[in-house]
Amino acid sequence: MTKASGRRSRRPTMVDVAREAGVALSTVSRVVNADPTVGAEFARRVQTAIDTLGYRPDEQAQQLRRGTSRTIGVAVREMSARNPLMAEFERGAYASGLTVFAASTADDEERERAVVLSMARRGFDGVLVEPIGPDHSYLAPEMAAGLAVVAIDRPIAGPATDAVLADNAAGIRMAYRQLADHGHTSIAYIGDHERIFTARERADAFRACLRADGRPVTGMVHPGETEQARISEALRAVLSTESPATALVCGNVTTTFGVLTHLAAEVPRDRRPALVGFDDFPLAGLLDPPMTVIAQDSPAMAHAALELMTARLAEPERGPEWVTVPVRLVARGSGERAPVR
Amino acid sequence: MTKASGRRSRRPTMVDVAREAGVALSTVSRVVNADPTVGAEFARRVQTAIDTLGYRPDEQAQQLRRGTSRTIGVAVREMSARNPLMAEFERGAYASGLTVFAASTADDEERERAVVLSMARRGFDGVLVEPIGPDHSYLAPEMAAGLAVVAIDRPIAGPATDAVLADNAAGIRMAYRQLADHGHTSIAYIGDHERIFTARERADAFRACLRADGRPVTGMVHPGETEQARISEALRAVLSTESPATALVCGNVTTTFGVLTHLAAEVPRDRRPALVGFDDFPLAGLLDPPMTVIAQDSPAMAHAALELMTARLAEPERGPEWVTVPVRLVARGSGERAPVR
DNA sequence: ATGCTTTGAGAAAACGTTATTTTCGCGTTA
DNA sequence: TAACGCGAAAATAACGTTTTCTCAAAGCAT
Known part of the structure; x- marks a missing residue:
C-alpha cells in the first residue's frame, strides 16, 4: 500500500x-x-x-529462467468440432501435472506453422499436432532445440516424429467385409480428398478390398472435396448406373453427413443403399436406420499420444515411434440391410 | 558452429x-x-x-520485457464438444493479430480457477471464460492487475465483467409459443440442473410462459442432471399422467439427446410428443421427424465477445458491458406436429 | 582454544528480450 | 579552433524468476 x-x-x-x-x-x-x-x-x-x-x-519468468514450462500445445484442425481425442489427452496430461493449451490450425498449412512456431517460441515443451501440409521441415530446428513433437491421426512428412494413427486400412476392410457378408456385391466408396493422408489410406484400402474380391474398381471409388455438391454428384454416379451400388462406405463423418443429407432429400427410403461410415458420431444410433460405423478408439489414441509425449520429454534422444490403434465396427443397422433390387 | x-x-x-x-x-x-x-x-x-x-x-522473453503478450486465453467447459463459438472467436482474434490458446475447465470450478490463473500468470492479456461456479472472486486481483475478462454464455458472479449472453428467455418463449400455436395445451419442460445459470433462466422463462397462459406449473417443469436415467424418469412422469403432455421443450442439447433416446426406445412413433430443443446441432434436420430447435447465433456471440475483449484491452477502465444476443427458431417439423390423442 | 565441517541466508549472475541512457564521430556554426 | 548539436550505435538497466556462489555463524572434534 x-x-x-x-x-x-x-x-x-x-x-x-x-x-x-x-x-x-x-x-x-x-x-x-x-x-x-x-x-x-x-x-x-x-x-x-x-x-x-x-x-x-510469474510463470513466464519462471519458465524463462528454468528453460522448461511443463506445458504442451495441441495444434489441431478444428478445436470446435467434436474432438474427443483432445478431451482425453487433456485429462490425462492434467493428471500428469502438464498444462495443455490448444489452438486450431483451421486446416491451413501456413496457420499450422504459425501456431506451432508460436508454441515453440513460448517455451512449450511439446506439441501434439494434427499435421496438415506435405512439408514440415520447419519443425526440424525446433526439434533439434528440444521441442517434443507427436503427430496424431497422420504422420509428419519431413522430420521423423512420433505418431499415433488409427488403423484405417483395417477399418475399411471391416466395413467392406460387413457389407459383403450381408449379401452386397456392388459396394462403392465416397470419401475425403486424397491429399489428406487418412483419406488416401482409406481409399487405397478400399480399392484393395475390391481387387481382393475380384470386383471392378473403376467407378466405385470416389474421393474428393467434402462439399455437398461433390458428394451428391458422386452418389448420383454410383446409384444411377445400370447395376447401381447397393451399399456404400463413407470415408469420414463429413462425407457421411453429406451422403445422409443427399439420400434423405432425393432417394426414397426403400431404395436407399446400405451404409457404413468411418468415424462414429453422436445420434448415429437415433437415425433411421441407425448408422453402422467404424469407430476410432479416441481414448486409446489419446492415451498413446500422451505416452509418447511423456516418453519423449523424459528421453529426447529416443527413436521415433509409431503407434497404430485398432478400430472397431459398431453395427447398428444401416450396414446390415440386405441389397435392394 | x-x-x-x-x-x-x-x-x-x-x-x-x-x-x-x-x-x-x-x-x-x-x-x-x-x-x-x-x-x-x-x-x-x-x-x-x-x-x-x-x-x-523468444516470445516468452519478449512478453516478460514488454509486459504484454497480445494473447488471449479461452477457458471453456469442453473444448472437444462442438463449440462453434470458439471457432468463430478464434478466427476473428487471429484476424486482429491476437493469438488464442484454449483450455478446458471440464465443468470443474477448481479447474477453471487453475486454468484462468495459469493464463493470467503467463501474461495472457485477456481471458474469455465460460464461468462455472458461483464464486469468481479470485478474478478480482487479476483484473486489478490488468487482465481483461469477458464472460460468455453466463455472467460472472463476483467482480463485474463484460459478458455475452444468449437471450434464453426469448428463446423459451418462442419455443412455447410455437408449440401452443400448433394446438398444444399441455407442454412440459425438461432441462439441465438449475445450478447452471442458463438452465435457471430457461426454466424460469418456461414457468413464466405457463403462468402467462393460465396453465398449471406443477409437474410440468423438470430441471435436473442430464443423465439418461433422470431424463427418462422425468419423461415417464410427464407422459404417463391422466392428461399427459403432448409437447416438450428441451433445455439443452444433452437433454434433447436424452429425450430422443428415451422416446426412440420406449414410445411408439405415433405417440411421441412434439419437440422443440434449445440449441441446434448437426443432423437435427435428418432425424425423423426433423428437429425444431431454438438456435443460438454463435457467430454473433463470438463477434460480440471479441468486440468486448478488444474494447477492454484498449481501454481497461471502461465500465462492464453485457451484450444479449438474439436467438431464433428453426422450424423443421418436430415442433409443428399436432397433439396426439 | 583452534581448526574444520555444516547449516542457512544473502548477494549476484543468469534466462532472452526491450527501453533508456551513454558514448562517439562528424559536420556546423560562432 | 573550440564549442555545439545531432544522428546512430553501443552500453546498460530493467522484466521476475532460479541458481550458483559467497560467507557468516554455529556445531563439533581434536
Missing part, C-alpha cells in the same frame, strides 16, 4: 514479498520452491508475507 | 546474432523491431546474420 498510488495495482512480485518479510529475494524463492534448507522461522515469515500480498509466481 | 558441440543444438538468441553480425545486442533488437534509426548497412548485416542463424525471437 506504500507506493501503489495509481488506480491500477501491480501484481506483487518476489521482491515485494522479500521486502514485506524482511528477507532476501533468494530466500523467498527457496520458500516458494519448498527448499528444505530454509529455516522454519524464515519460512513462516515469508509464507505470511505471501498470503497477505496475494503473491503468485 | 563454433561451440555447439553437444548433440542438442541451442536455439539461436539475439546475442548469437549480434556476435555473428559484429554489432551490439541492442542494434539487433532495433532491426528486429524495425526501428527506423538503424542504418541501412547495419540492417543488412544483421538481417543476413538472422537468416543464416535461423533466429526467431
Whole structure:
C-alpha cells in the first residue's frame, strides 16, 4: 500500500514479498520452491508475507529462467468440432501435472506453422499436432532445440516424429467385409480428398478390398472435396448406373453427413443403399436406420499420444515411434440391410 | 558452429546474432523491431546474420520485457464438444493479430480457477471464460492487475465483467409459443440442473410462459442432471399422467439427446410428443421427424465477445458491458406436429 | 582454544528480450 | 579552433524468476 498510488495495482512480485518479510529475494524463492534448507522461522515469515500480498509466481519468468514450462500445445484442425481425442489427452496430461493449451490450425498449412512456431517460441515443451501440409521441415530446428513433437491421426512428412494413427486400412476392410457378408456385391466408396493422408489410406484400402474380391474398381471409388455438391454428384454416379451400388462406405463423418443429407432429400427410403461410415458420431444410433460405423478408439489414441509425449520429454534422444490403434465396427443397422433390387 | 558441440543444438538468441553480425545486442533488437534509426548497412548485416542463424525471437522473453503478450486465453467447459463459438472467436482474434490458446475447465470450478490463473500468470492479456461456479472472486486481483475478462454464455458472479449472453428467455418463449400455436395445451419442460445459470433462466422463462397462459406449473417443469436415467424418469412422469403432455421443450442439447433416446426406445412413433430443443446441432434436420430447435447465433456471440475483449484491452477502465444476443427458431417439423390423442 | 565441517541466508549472475541512457564521430556554426 | 548539436550505435538497466556462489555463524572434534 506504500507506493501503489495509481488506480491500477501491480501484481506483487518476489521482491515485494522479500521486502514485506524482511528477507532476501533468494530466500523467498527457496520458500516458494519448498527448499528444505530454509529455516522454519524464515519460512513462516515469508509464507505470511505471501498470503497477505496475494503473491503468485510469474510463470513466464519462471519458465524463462528454468528453460522448461511443463506445458504442451495441441495444434489441431478444428478445436470446435467434436474432438474427443483432445478431451482425453487433456485429462490425462492434467493428471500428469502438464498444462495443455490448444489452438486450431483451421486446416491451413501456413496457420499450422504459425501456431506451432508460436508454441515453440513460448517455451512449450511439446506439441501434439494434427499435421496438415506435405512439408514440415520447419519443425526440424525446433526439434533439434528440444521441442517434443507427436503427430496424431497422420504422420509428419519431413522430420521423423512420433505418431499415433488409427488403423484405417483395417477399418475399411471391416466395413467392406460387413457389407459383403450381408449379401452386397456392388459396394462403392465416397470419401475425403486424397491429399489428406487418412483419406488416401482409406481409399487405397478400399480399392484393395475390391481387387481382393475380384470386383471392378473403376467407378466405385470416389474421393474428393467434402462439399455437398461433390458428394451428391458422386452418389448420383454410383446409384444411377445400370447395376447401381447397393451399399456404400463413407470415408469420414463429413462425407457421411453429406451422403445422409443427399439420400434423405432425393432417394426414397426403400431404395436407399446400405451404409457404413468411418468415424462414429453422436445420434448415429437415433437415425433411421441407425448408422453402422467404424469407430476410432479416441481414448486409446489419446492415451498413446500422451505416452509418447511423456516418453519423449523424459528421453529426447529416443527413436521415433509409431503407434497404430485398432478400430472397431459398431453395427447398428444401416450396414446390415440386405441389397435392394 | 563454433561451440555447439553437444548433440542438442541451442536455439539461436539475439546475442548469437549480434556476435555473428559484429554489432551490439541492442542494434539487433532495433532491426528486429524495425526501428527506423538503424542504418541501412547495419540492417543488412544483421538481417543476413538472422537468416543464416535461423533466429526467431523468444516470445516468452519478449512478453516478460514488454509486459504484454497480445494473447488471449479461452477457458471453456469442453473444448472437444462442438463449440462453434470458439471457432468463430478464434478466427476473428487471429484476424486482429491476437493469438488464442484454449483450455478446458471440464465443468470443474477448481479447474477453471487453475486454468484462468495459469493464463493470467503467463501474461495472457485477456481471458474469455465460460464461468462455472458461483464464486469468481479470485478474478478480482487479476483484473486489478490488468487482465481483461469477458464472460460468455453466463455472467460472472463476483467482480463485474463484460459478458455475452444468449437471450434464453426469448428463446423459451418462442419455443412455447410455437408449440401452443400448433394446438398444444399441455407442454412440459425438461432441462439441465438449475445450478447452471442458463438452465435457471430457461426454466424460469418456461414457468413464466405457463403462468402467462393460465396453465398449471406443477409437474410440468423438470430441471435436473442430464443423465439418461433422470431424463427418462422425468419423461415417464410427464407422459404417463391422466392428461399427459403432448409437447416438450428441451433445455439443452444433452437433454434433447436424452429425450430422443428415451422416446426412440420406449414410445411408439405415433405417440411421441412434439419437440422443440434449445440449441441446434448437426443432423437435427435428418432425424425423423426433423428437429425444431431454438438456435443460438454463435457467430454473433463470438463477434460480440471479441468486440468486448478488444474494447477492454484498449481501454481497461471502461465500465462492464453485457451484450444479449438474439436467438431464433428453426422450424423443421418436430415442433409443428399436432397433439396426439 | 583452534581448526574444520555444516547449516542457512544473502548477494549476484543468469534466462532472452526491450527501453533508456551513454558514448562517439562528424559536420556546423560562432 | 573550440564549442555545439545531432544522428546512430553501443552500453546498460530493467522484466521476475532460479541458481550458483559467497560467507557468516554455529556445531563439533581434536
